[in-house]
Amino acid sequence: MTSLNVPVNRPIELSAPPSLRFDNVEFNLLGHQLFGPCSFTLDGPGPTLVMGPNGAGKSLMLRLAHGLLAATEGAITWSGDQTPRQAMVFQTPVLLRRSALANLTHALAVNNVPRKRRAELAREALARFGLSSCADTPARVLSGGEKQRLALARAWALSPSVLFLDEPTSALDPAAIKDVEAAVQEFHERGTRIVMTTHDLHQARRLAGDVLFLAGGKVQEHTPADIFFSAPASRQAQAFLSGELVA
Amino acid sequence: MKKTLNLVLAAVTTMGLTFSAQADDYITLASTTSTQNSGLFDSILPKFEEATGIEVRVVAVGTGQAFELARRGDADSLLVHDTAGEKRFVENGFATERADVMYNDFVLIGPKDDPAKIRKAESAAEAFSAIAEAEAPFASRGDDSGTNRAELRLWENAGVEPGGSWYRELGSGMGPTLNTAAGMDAYVMSDRATWVAFENRQNLELLFSGDKVLFNQYGSLLLSEEKHPHLKHDLAAQWHNWLLSEEGQQAIADFKVDGQQLFFPNAQ
Amino acid sequence: MEENAFYVALSLLVNLDASLYQIVVLSLQVSLVAVLIAALLGFPLGAAVALWQFPGRGGVIVALNALMGLPPVVAGLGVYLLLSRAGPLGELGLLFTPGAMVIAQVILVLPILAALSRQKVEELLGEYREQFVSLGMSKARMMPTLLWDARFALLTILLAGFGRASAEVGAVMMVGGNIDGVTRVMTTAIVLETSKGALPLALGLGIVLLTLVMAINATAYILSETAKRRMG
Structure with a gap:
């Protein structure tokens, strides 16, 4: 994770998001092959929705791509000279035991944003996600939806080129889900590469530009969303889409 | 966060000052619990301090430990009640002089x-x-x-x-x-x-x-300058001599609990 | 006699005389400074052991846990030998000064602060780790964040350390010498009065000490509970 020492620069360049390439990537733990070997490239406009049954390796794939886990075999590479700035939003948002605002200024401080600019950037991000009134509220007493929005605001404040989201809405009510999806759209429109896992077929239909379908730790297909939903190529995806249990 | 740290530093500095801002004119006297607990020191030390301006800080321990403190150079002066041990202490070169002070x-x-x-x-x-x-x-x-x-x-x-x-x-x-x-x-x-x-x-x-x-004889010892040159030998000698002086002996005789004299001066 | 002691304690508190006041102030100064120094060393140490993997880490954890039970007299003896004129730090002339008492109490309190903060920080790290790595934080950068976020637990740990420091007598007796007006603190005064057979006074002093410690604990408890409720 050497990606984040680039100073935050506004306004955001709207150039094409960096592409991500998996080359025969494997992840093994205690002799068990949990992921791969897999090769694919994410270079379309996205957002990329990662789908598949439980245990398919969706979360693993995100963590390998983001660098939280190191691949046992193979190579993960990004286009461009350096690893792009990235952020990740987790299923259960991890928030510090501080105010909402302080959660953001902390993330900015960690990324070497000058002290003077932190509060301004943080308040801007809070406002964008409708959290201005909660700035001084301790993050951990916010509602589930607010917490996830705060996690998104934190990611936003860091202006990442790539945003990973791991089942960000699975614990939320419909209104909060709507907010998160709107936020994802906003990131997408800002030119951020979105890689997001979800269980929710409807959500995938609403958001996906392309779908990476995993089963059994391997990529079964990677196709544009309209093709995936109308004519899935793999047997597992067909079964998944028709609501069967896929092993 | 920074504010807290400053406060902490300020507190430590203040307390550090309190610790070090203490008189230099003092000696550490290793003595026994019997003299301390009876209240003798509370009675005679103010008189000595008044006469000489020297504060005496008493560390009251058993005689064995008092000898050990003096042997290691942790006390400037020694007032104990084990005549045989005191004489050995002089013979072994840890003290240069021993004198009877009082008995109970x-x-x-x-x-x-x-x-x-x-x-x-x-x-x-x-x-x-x-x-x-x-x-x-x-x-x-x-x-x-x-x-x-x-x-x-x-x-x-x-x-x-x-x-x-x-x-x-x-x-x-x-x-x-x-x-x-x-x-x-x-x-x-x-x-x-x-x-x-x-x-x-x-x-x-x-x-x-x-x-x-x-009969329980108390003796005062002048510690060896040779073994422990860092000790406050001048001040300790003043204390030793005061104990043996008429003034010191009188102070000991004047100390009474419930009208009863507890220590009997017998310096020669 | 015990009924007497409460009366004595009460009159000690009411007619706070100069020498008792001095003893109380010195007790608090010595223990607070010791706990502060121990915190400045022990919390980062605990956090470091929680964060870094290194050979012998298990041994360090066991040693810290075991040293929480270090008998005060042993600590006192060690510091005495260190600060004694014949010892390696004898030149400093610290023996029989409040400074020596602070050093002894730091040694007693440090393992408590380090061992307990290690546990707490490790627990918190389990929760935060992925987010920290995602934010690109180095371990050194994680340390202050973890310590700050563990602040309520650390306060409780601090109080445990203060309790040990203010309650112990073996170490301060040995390295302080219980010198009237210089190194006499609450606990050594209690020992002295007990040895004079003045049990009501000794118990009265004990009640004064307990009252002080309780007041400090209550204040800290109320502050941290209020803050905790606010922070969720």
């Missing part, structure tokens, strides 16, 4: 009903053997203090090798030993000063005293 005496304390009948004893030796014969509980300091060393010599005089379940070595100072003796109705040997000032007597009484062998 040891007394035998025991439960009112006196099961070993030592009230009627003619001598200390008789009293000690009576306790051993009756196998009446006896609380010994057992801490290598001056009192403990004197007690062991007295058993030897009486021809008794103390031991068995009635003889209890406590390994404590005089006060705690008296507290324990009071709790278990045991005989105990104490210096008179500590006994007179002692408040928690319960069932205990003074049963035997007056034999010359119970």
Whole structure:
């Protein structure tokens, strides 16, 4: 994770998001092959929705791509000279035991944003996600939806080129889900590469530009969303889409 | 966060100053609990300080530990009550001079009903053997203090090798030993000063005293400059000489508890 | 006699005389400074052991846990030998000063602060780790964040350390010498009065000490509970 020492620069360049390439990537733990070997490239406009049954390796794939886990075999590479700035939003948002605002200024401080600019950037991000009134509220007493929005605001404040989201809405009510999806759209429109896992077929239909379908730790297909939903190529995806249990 | 740190630093500095802003004109005196607990120092030290401007800081421990403090160079002066040990200390070169300062005496304390009948004893030796014969509980300091060393010599005089379940070595100072003796109705040997000032007597009484062998001599020592050049020898000598002076001797004689004189000056 | 002691304690508190005041202030100064120094060393140490993997880490954890039970007299003896004129730090002339008492109490309190903060920080790290790595934080950068976020637990740990420091007598007796007006603190005064057989006074002093410690604990408890409720 050497990606984040680039100073935050506004306004955001709207150039094409960096592409991500998996080359025969494997992840093994205690002799068990949990992921791969897999090769694919994410270079379309996205957002990329990662789908598949439980245990398919969706979360693993995100963590390998983001660098939280190191691949046992193979190579993960990004286009461009350096690893792009990235952020990740987790299923259960991890928030510090501080105010909402302080959660953001902390993330900015960690990324070497000058002290003077932190509060301004943080308040801007809070406002964008409708959290201005909660700035001084301790993050951990916010509602589930607010917490996830705060996690998104934190990611936003860091202006990442790539945003990973791991089942960000699975614990939320419909209104909060709507907010998160709107936020994802906003990131997408800002030119951020979105890689997001979800269980929710409807959500995938609403958001996906392309779908990476995993089963059994391997990529079964990677196709544009309209093709995936109308004519899935793999047997597992067909079964998944028709609501069967896929092993 | 930064503010907290500044506060912390400020606090530490303030307290550090309090710690170091103390008089330089003082000596550390290693002495025994008996002199401290009786209140003698509270009475005579102000007089010495008034006369010389020197503060005396008393570390009151058992005589054994007091010797050890002086041996290691942790005390400027020594006032203890183990004449034989003091002489050895001079012979071994740790002190250059030893002088008699005062004496008090040891007394035998025991439960009112006196099961070993030592009230009627003619001598200390008789009293000690009576306790051993009756196998009446006896609380010994057992801490290598001056009192403990004197007690062991007295058993030897009486021809008794103390031991068995009635003889209890406590390994404590005089006060705690008296507290324990009071709790278990045991005989105990104490210096008179500590006994007179002692408040928690319960069932205990003074049963035997007056034999010359119970004489408890205190000596002051001038420590060796050669062994420990860093000590405050000048100030310590002033203290030593004051104790032996007429003024010091009078101050000792003037110290009374309940109208009773506890220490008898006998400097030559 | 015990009824007496409460009366004595009360009159000690009411007619706070100069020498008792001095003893109380010195007790608090010594223990607070010791706990502060121990915190400045012990919390980062605990956090470091929680964060870094290194050979012998298990041994360090066991040692810290075991040293929480270090008998005060042993600490006192060690510091005495260190600060004694014949010892390696004798030149400093710290023996029989409040400074020596602070050093002894730091040694007693440090393992408590380090061992307990290690546990707490490790627990918190389990919760935060992925987010920290995602934010690109180095371990050194994680340390202050973890310590700050563990602040309520650390306060409780601090109080445990203060309790040990203010309650112990063996170490301060040995390295302070219980010198009247210089190194006499509450606990050594209690020992002295007990040895004089002045049990009501000794118990009275004990009640004063307990009252002080309780007041400090109550204040800290109320502050942290209020803050905790606010922080969720």
